[in-house]
Amino acid sequence: MKLALWSxxxxxxxxxxxxAASFGxxxxxxxAPKGDGYSTIMLxxxxxxxxxxxxxxxxxxxxxLAGAAADLxxxxxxxxxxxxxxxxxxxxxxxxxxxxxxLDGEIAMMRPGEVKAExxxxxxxxxxxxxxxxxxxxxxxxxxxxxxxxxxSERPSVNIIGxxxxxxxxxxxxxxxxxxxxxxxxxxxxxxxxGATPDDLRTIGRAWVNVPTAHxxxxxxxxxxxxxxxxxxxxxxxxxxxxxxxxxRELCGLCExxxxxxxxxxxxxxxxxxxxxxxxxxxxxxxVAVFGLPSAAAxxxxxxxxxxxxxxxxxxxxxxxxxxxxxxxxxxxxxEVLVTDxxxxxxxxxxRTRPDIMFGSQMERHSASGFGVPCAVVSPPAHILNFPLxxxxxxxxxxxxxxxxxxxxxxVLGLEHHLIETFGPRGQGRFxxxxxxxxxxxxxxxxxxxxxxxxxxxxxxxxxxxLLGRVPFFVRKKARANVEKYARERNIATIDESVMLRAREHxxx
Amino acid sequence: xxxxxPAVIExxxxxxxxxxxxxxxxxxxxxxxxxxxxxxxxxLQTALGVMIFAKPRxxxxxxxxxxLGGADPLDGLRPIVAAIVAxxxxxxxxxxxxxxxEILKMNVAGCAPPLEREFGVRVYPCRLxxxxxxxxxxEDHVLQSMIERSAPTDExxxxxLGCLSPLEEAEIRLECAQMGLPEPxxxxxxxxxxxxALGPNTVLAAVHPYLFGAAAFAQRERGxxxxxxxxxxGPDGARAFYETLAAAFGKxxxxxxxxxxAWAALANTIAPLRDKTxxxxxxxxxxLPLARTLRAAGARVPLVGTPNVYxxxxxxxxxxxxxxxxxxxxxxxxxxxxxxxxxxDLVVANLNIANPLEGMGFAVKWSTELTFQPIHxxxxxxxxxxxxxxxxxxxxxxxxxxxxxxxxxxxxxxDYFHLAGSNR
Numbered sequence: 001m002k003l004a005l006w007s008x009x010x011x012x013x014x015x016x017x018x019x020a021a022s023f024g025x026x027x028x029x030x031x032a033p034k035g036d037g038y039s040t041i042m043l044x045x046x047x048x049x050x051x052x053x054x055x056x057x058x059x060x061x062x063x064x065l066a067g068a069a070a071d072l073x074x075x076x077x078x079x080x081x082x083x084x085x086x087x088x089x090x091x092x093x094x095x096x097x098x099x100x101x102x103l104d105g106e107i108a109m110m111r112p113g114e115v116k117a118e119x120x121x122x123x124x125x126x127x128x129x130x131x132x133x134x135x136x137x138x139x140x141x142x143x144x145x146x147x148x149x150x151x152x153s154e155r156p157s158v159n160i161i162g163x164x165x166x167x168x169x170x171x172x173x174x175x176x177x178x179x180x181x182x183x184x185x186x187x188x189x190x191x192x193x194x195g196a197t198p199d200d201l202r203t204i205g206r207a208w209v210n211v212p213t214a215h216x217x218x219x220x221x222x223x224x225x226x227x228x229x230x231x232x233x234x235x236x237x238x239x240x241x242x243x244x245x246x247x248x249r250e251l252c253g254l255c256e257x258x259x260x261x262x263x264x265x266x267x268x269x270x271x272x273x274x275x276x277x278x279x280x281x282x283x284x285x286x287x288v289a290v291f292g293l294p295s296a297a298a299x300x301x302x303x304x305x306x307x308x309x310x311x312x313x314x315x316x317x318x319x320x321x322x323x324x325x326x327x328x329x330x331x332x333x334x335x336e337v338l339v340t341d342x343x344x345x346x347x348x349x350x351x352r353t354r355p356d357i358m359f360g361s362q363m364e365r366h367s368a369s370g371f372g373v374p375c376a377v378v379s380p381p382a383h384i385l386n387f388p389l390x391x392x393x394x395x396x397x398x399x400x401x402x403x404x405x406x407x408x409x410x411x412v413l414g415l416e417h418h419l420i421e422t423f424g425p426r427g428q429g430r431f432x433x434x435x436x437x438x439x440x441x442x443x444x445x446x447x448x449x450x451x452x453x454x455x456x457x458x459x460x461x462x463x464x465x466x467l468l469g470r471v472p473f474f475v476r477k478k479a480r481a482n483v484e485k486y487a488r489e490r491n492i493a494t495i496d497e498s499v500m501l502r503a504r505e506h507x508x509x
Numbered sequence: 510x511x512x513x514x515p516a517v518i519e520x521x522x523x524x525x526x527x528x529x530x531x532x533x534x535x536x537x538x539x540x541x542x543x544x545x546x547x548x549x550x551x552x553l554q555t556a557l558g559v560m561i562f563a564k565p566r567x568x569x570x571x572x573x574x575x576x577l578g579g580a581d582p583l584d585g586l587r588p589i590v591a592a593i594v595a596x597x598x599x600x601x602x603x604x605x606x607x608x609x610x611e612i613l614k615m616n617v618a619g620c621a622p623p624l625e626r627e628f629g630v631r632v633y634p635c636r637l638x639x640x641x642x643x644x645x646x647x648e649d650h651v652l653q654s655m656i657e658r659s660a661p662t663d664e665x666x667x668x669x670l671g672c673l674s675p676l677e678e679a680e681i682r683l684e685c686a687q688m689g690l691p692e693p694x695x696x697x698x699x700x701x702x703x704x705x706a707l708g709p710n711t712v713l714a715a716v717h718p719y720l721f722g723a724a725a726f727a728q729r730e731r732g733x734x735x736x737x738x739x740x741x742x743g744p745d746g747a748r749a750f751y752e753t754l755a756a757a758f759g760k761x762x763x764x765x766x767x768x769x770x771a772w773a774a775l776a777n778t779i780a781p782l783r784d785k786t787x788x789x790x791x792x793x794x795x796x797l798p799l800a801r802t803l804r805a806a807g808a809r810v811p812l813v814g815t816p817n818v819y820x821x822x823x824x825x826x827x828x829x830x831x832x833x834x835x836x837x838x839x840x841x842x843x844x845x846x847x848x849x850x851x852x853x854d855l856v857v858a859n860l861n862i863a864n865p866l867e868g869m870g871f872a873v874k875w876s877t878e879l880t881f882q883p884i885h886x887x888x889x890x891x892x893x894x895x896x897x898x899x900x901x902x903x904x905x906x907x908x909x910x911x912x913x914x915x916x917x918x919x920x921x922x923x924d925y926f927h928l929a930g931s932n933r
Contacts, residue, residue: 001570001585003592004550011547024927033608035524035639036548038555041861050868050920059520061640065612082842094546095608098577127546127574165926174928187933195927470675501680501888506774 006343006363008318008381013093014039015134016122017055020089022164023142024197027054027085027117031070031103032093034059046387047165054085060096072106073114080115086198087118089142097126120145132216132293132319135164139193140220146201147228153206156255157187161221161233162213163194168296168380169394170194173213176396177238180248183265184257192221205229209254213238213395214295216322239299240307241271241400269397271404275308286356286411289313291338291346291364292379294322296394298329300359300378303403305333313353314338316346343367357411362386376410458484461496468500482507519841521861522792522816523556524549524639525647526605528672530557531881532651532697533566535672539701540599541567542589543637544582544617545607566597572609582610583620587627594628601631601701603651608638631702633658643794643816645719645880648672652696652723655704659731662706667693667754668733670724671716674883681716681741681886688755688762707731712757714750716741716885719794721822739825742795743802743894744771747887749825771887775806778891781898783807788853790862791816791839792876797826799857799879799893800833806894812847814839845869855901868920872904 009015013030017039020028030036037057043049058075061068076088090103107119123141124134139161160177163170174191181188189207190200210225210233212218222233232254238247245262252259274280288310290301294317301315315330316338317323323339330337338349347367350358358368358375362383368375377386378394393399460468471479486503487495526549529541543549550569557567570589576582590602604624606617618634625632635654637647652670667690669681678695685693694705707713707727714736715724727733738753739746748764755762772779787803789796791814800810814836820827827835836844841862848856848871856871863875874897884893911918 001544001572001576001582001589003589004547004569004571005565006554007547007550010551013548014551022926024923032548033524033639034520034522035526035552035608037520037861038523038552042555044861044864048921049864049923051922052862052865054923056519059640060608065640078842093548095548095612098609098612127577171926171928178928178932182932188929188931190929195923196929197927200929467675467679497679498683501676501683501886504676504888505771505891507891 008341008343008361008363009131010039011094012124012126012129012131012134013091015129015131015136016089016091016124016138018131018164018166019135019138019193020091020122020142021053021055022167022193022195023087024195024200025084025086026089026142026198027056027079027083027087028089028091029056029058029072029075029079030091030093031058031072031096031101032060033095036093036095042166046382046384048387053165054083060099064099064101070101070103070106072103073110076107076110076115076117076119080117085117087120087142087145088115089120089122089138091122091124091138092126094126118145130319130321133321136217136220139217140224143192143201143204143221144224144228146198147204147225148202149229150203150205152208153187153189155185155187156209156257157189157207158209158211158251158255159190159192159204159207159225159231160188160211160213161192161218163191164217165194166382167194168293168382168386169388169392170213172391172393173395173399175391176393176398177211177213179398180244180265180396183267184248184252184255184261186251186255186257205231207231209234209251211251212295214293215325216294216319237295237299237302238395239296239399240303240403241266241269241397242307243299243302244269244395244397244400266397269400271303271307271400274404280308283407284309287311287313287353288357288359289315289350289353289355290378291316291318291349291358291360293317294319294326294329296379298326299395300403301330301333303400304359304407307400308404308407310357313355314349316340316349318346357407374410376406378406457493458487459494461494463497464495464500467497479504520816520838521790521841521859523644523859524552524637525642525644525650526552526607526637526639527556527644528647528651529553529567529603529605529637531672532603532648535699536601536697536701537699538600539566539603540593540597540601541603541605542586542593543567543569543605543607544586544610544615545569545572545605546609547571549607564597566599568593576615577613579613582615582617583623586620586624590624590628590630590632594630599630599701601633603633603635603654603701605635605637607636608640611636611638611640631658633701643719643792645717645793645795646722646817648717649720649722652720653726655696655701656707656723656727656731659704659727660706661731662708663710664706664708665691665710665712665758666705667691667712667714667758668705668707669693669695669714669716670720670727672697673716673885676883677716677885677889680888684751684886685754688751688758688760690754690758690760707733709733712736712754714738714754715822716750717795718798718823718826721817721819724822737825739801739829740798741885742798743805743890744768744775744887745805745829746798746802747771747885747890750886767887771890772806775890775894778894778898779806781901782894784809785854785901786811786851787855787857787897788848788851789813789815790841790844790856790858790876791836792857792859793880795876795879796857797823797830797835801826801829802890802893803897804830804833808897812836812851812853814844855897855904864920868922872900874900 017028043053190196225231234250236247236250238244248262290297304310312334314336315334318341327337343363359378361379361381365375483503610617621632621634633654635650709732711733713733739749741747741750748768786809796813796815800813818837857874863873866873
């Protein structure tokens with residue numbers, strides 16, 4: 001047994017289902033207790049899907065423990081009839097794997113043609129695989145299953161490998177790349193797995209080049225396609241303005257497109273110019289650290305170092321299998337590469353180095369806030385805030401602009417910082433009057449005491465005051481106002497517990 | 510779309526580990542140690558993730574291949590419990606067995622006594638699995654494990670069973686004092702060691718409909734008298750709850766006037782609910798009492814899905830649900846087919862399916878909120894009805910504006926993500 005408080009990666013079945021359900025016209029069935037089904041909530045909530053996601057849980061129950069069969073065939077028949085997928089991918093959670101049910105056997109027993117969809121058992125190991133490895137392997141397996149020999153497209157074309165549902169700003173990332181590809185006259189043949197249908201996969205060999213958005217998600221698929229069709233892939237990561245330009249130069253080389261066309265694609269890219277403006281000069285004195293998925297960490301670190309001239313304290317990843325890859329990629333950028341899946345070790349590194357800005361996952365945002373270190377979220381594990389309604393890519397030229405904005409939003413702007421140093425913040429600088437006594441932060445104990453005094457005609461008895469203290473702090477002020485309004489309207493001079501409850505009954509809160 | 514009843518049922522609620530969220534918050538000196546897989550741990554951090562801001566008082570002992578191979582769980586648990594005791598110094602540890610130990614027939618509960626002896630910390634063994642129970646029933650299992658440690662008594666005492674907020678407890682305390690009843694003890698209390706004495710003269714009143722197991726256990730093992738009332742949701746529920754409590758102590762008290770007064774005070778809040786049709790998906794087991802009080806508030810509730818019905822424990826609720834079709838553990842899609850035919854004004858559903866149901870055109874009240882808002886008693890009624898009324902009002906207002914402007918606000922579907930060939 002191993003004590004786990006918090007993990008960067010989800011279990012393998014989540015990786016399988018994230019990949020499988022991201023494809024178009026493919027449904028994923030997970031054999032698991034219903035308790036393992038929480039990943040569908042993230043799909044429904046984060047992606048704001050107004051339809052049922054193509055993901056079902058074939059629930060294990062007490063009856064299963066007593067020996068009842070999985071009844072998987074029935075579920076497959078129902079999904080086939082209701083959703084008409086072209087393929088149903090079956091996997092199981094670690095719990096289901098312990099039971100060693102013969103799911104393959106159940107599938108094999110089904111009559112040919114009984115369901116129209118192809119049935120496919122994912123080969124991942126429910127305990128040994130991680131979310132990332134399960135995702136990458138399942139993506140490759142499904143691609144390999146459908147890929148057929150096909151002629152190369154007439155015009156240059158690419159497959160984008162890596163984006164998925166629940167991916168980090170993935171739809172915007174694809175859109176950002178598309179804009180550059182349009183300018184260069186490059187077609188998008190398939191986006192894998194996000195939305196790619198079996199038809200898209202059958203002709204995946206049309207593409208001239210494969211483009212990964214993340215090495216750790218795409219590598220097995222890239223290798224497979226190179227072996228099968230000889231399709232090369234771009235090695236550079238499209239992070240930052242210079243980075244995207246390097247990436248497009250490599251791509252143009254492979255697509256036999258003159259590199260001077262890149263200027264048209266770069267129209268609107270501002271990061272390098274922003275970096276030259278006086279507002280950004282102070283960035284040279286800033287120390288930063290980056291932790292997250294390997295590709296995001298490597299890509300971001302290079303932008304921060306080479307395009308914004310910031311100092312890198314450390315770069316790290318929680319994807320242990322990709323530690324060496326990251327070390328190689330950032331060797332020229334930093335002296336410290338942190339490869340760990342223990343969030344507390346990352347927190348200790350933040351505490352030790354105290355960077356001016358941390359770039360990390362939502363967990364680093366939590367940890368950094370404890371040390372008063374501002375943090376920009378650039379990697380999963382994500383939060384619903386990382387699924388914005390608007391357009392916020394991280395890669396390509398638009399992504400470079402967004403990274404610039406993110407740096408600005410996360411730290412105090414250079415020029416602003418300079419002015420504050422000189423003149424002091426409003427109200428507290430050397431020209432300001434002394435702050436009047438008795439000003440307290442809202443929500444503090446002092447504020448409560450002042451509020452009591454200001455109630456004037458009203459008295460809170462200690463029991464009621466204590467009960468009010470148990471109301472969550474963010475609604476406490478409203479609750480107090482409601483109770484006092486109620487009491488005044490009824491000429492009640494002393495607020496006790498019963499008055500408080502009566503008030504709640506009448507006005508809520 | 511979904512005409513036939515499928516043979517395989519998809520469940521839409523959470524794992525019964527979920528109540529750790531409110532239970533560890535209530536019992537500030539507790540620690541919840543879950544013995545399970547990375548998936549258990551993933552669920553806890555997803556569902557209760559915000560609490561990582563503080564030092565979390567819950568964790569998972571993730572089973573590895575040695576454990577799956579039959580290693581003694583006590584050997585694995587010893588160093589983990591030692592670390593927890595050293596870091597958190599809890600008064601009590603809830604040691605939860607989950608799906609995988611159950612499959613392995615691993616004796617997790619059997620580890621509790623030796624761990625308790627070795628570390629000098631009370632260890633309550635409980636089972637919090639994701640097989641059959643409704644997610645709220647995790648609380649039932651935790652409370653049952655606490656009742657097992659209750660001292661016997663012959664005293665005529667009153668025990669309120671179920672995790673409540675201080676506001677809700679305050680109302681019950683005040684009403685009991687008003688009626689001249691003994692001061693109630695609450696299970697759970699603020700300490701995980703607070704287990705009231707129970708005996709044949711104890712009146713045990715469950716306040717949640719999902720506590721059948723703990724209540725039945727107390728009745729069977731300690732001879733407690735079971736409180737037979739509807740649950741204290743809404744003014745009608747609160748009235749019956751208090752009147753029945755008084756009767757259990759040989760007093761006749763009428764809350765008729767109090768109930769009328771409460772409804773009058775709620776007139777504005779419940780006005781939007783009048784004659785509206787509300788249907789429930791099977792979820793937290795709150796469905797029966799909420800359907801009952803929403804009907805008392807003037808809504809129509811023709812169809813209620815619920816995970817488990819306990820005929821005796823829920824008898825008082827069922828008696829007031831005349832004409833309501835109650836479907837026990839219905840299939841998701843079969844239920845939606847019924848909704849489509851019914852065209853309810855509001856559907857109450859778990860977060861899992863709330864957005865897709867909105868996408869199907871229903872107005873949806875997400876149900877999870879109902880398990881953590883203080884909605885019990887007279888004082889909680891405004892909050893309770895307010896949640897339904899607000900959702901209805903908002904949905905109607907937005908729909909009217911969308912119609913006015915000819916902007917339908919179409920739901921995101923999977924085509925939105927099909928980007929291949931978009932620039933061909």
